[in-house]
Amino acid sequence: MARMAYSCACYVLVINKTMIYKTEVITKEVNKDTLLSKYRMPDVVLEACKLCPDYGRVWSCPPGVPDPYEYLAPYSNAVLIGTKVIYENDVRERVKTAEEAQKIRDISYEPVKKQVHACLLEYEKHNPGSISLCAGRCTLCEECTRITGEPCRMPDKMRYSITSFGFDFSRLTEDFFHTPLLWERDGLPEYDIAIWAVFF
Numbered sequence: 001m002a003r004m005a006y007s008c009a010c011y012v013l014v015i016n017k018t019m020i021y022k023t024e025v026i027t028k029e030v031n032k033d034t035l036l037s038k039y040r041m042p043d044v045v046l047e048a049c050k051l052c053p054d055y056g057r058v059w060s061c062p063p064g065v066p067d068p069y070e071y072l073a074p075y076s077n078a079v080l081i082g083t084k085v086i087y088e089n090d091v092r093e094r095v096k097t098a099e100e101a102q103k104i105r106d107i108s109y110e111p112v113k114k115q116v117h118a119c120l121l122e123y124e125k126h127n128p129g130s131i132s133l134c135a136g137r138c139t140l141c142e143e144c145t146r147i148t149g150e151p152c153r154m155p156d157k158m159r160y161s162i163t164s165f166g167f168d169f170s171r172l173t174e175d176f177f178h179t180p181l182l183w184e185r186d187g188l189p190e191y192d193i194a195i196w197a198v199f200f
């Protein structure tokens, strides 16, 4: 199997000659048993999930996701993929509210997450026996069928969220990417970071 190696890439989005953001992608290979034994806090993470407005409304997230030990039993290792979306200073200075910040994320962070998800599905196709976990809830459909109690529309493309398996997102970003999570109540932080995992 072709292994993913450490890599770094940079993309930028420019609108009306203004650069909005750039990205950095970092990958780290890690033993699966280490991830499961040292980087899960299932009870704490589940309580945090319950505060999410999408709790119980998306098939990629709790409650009802598979047991991580059983689901990941066929795999030995994983590659973590950290993608940092770094916002330009002049964009951050213009953003003064949470709503404005969301509008910028809608044209930056969210499309980047979709691109990485699509890339990982391609990777899986070329590397049979691998499976990925996604950064955050599934957003493939505008509205998840779980809301109406119907089955997932795209089970072949839907991937469980990395946090749905109880992984402590904050420790993963700090220990593997030396990148603390940032948060701004009424604006944009310097960057947002998302993490995926591919198991093989």
Ligand code: SF4
Binding pocket: 058, 059, 060, 138, 139, 140, 141, 142, 143, 144, 145, 146, 151, 152, 153, 154, 155, 157, 158
């Ligand atoms: S693919 Fe669509 S139906 Fe399936 S989990 Fe994602 S949003 Fe929901």
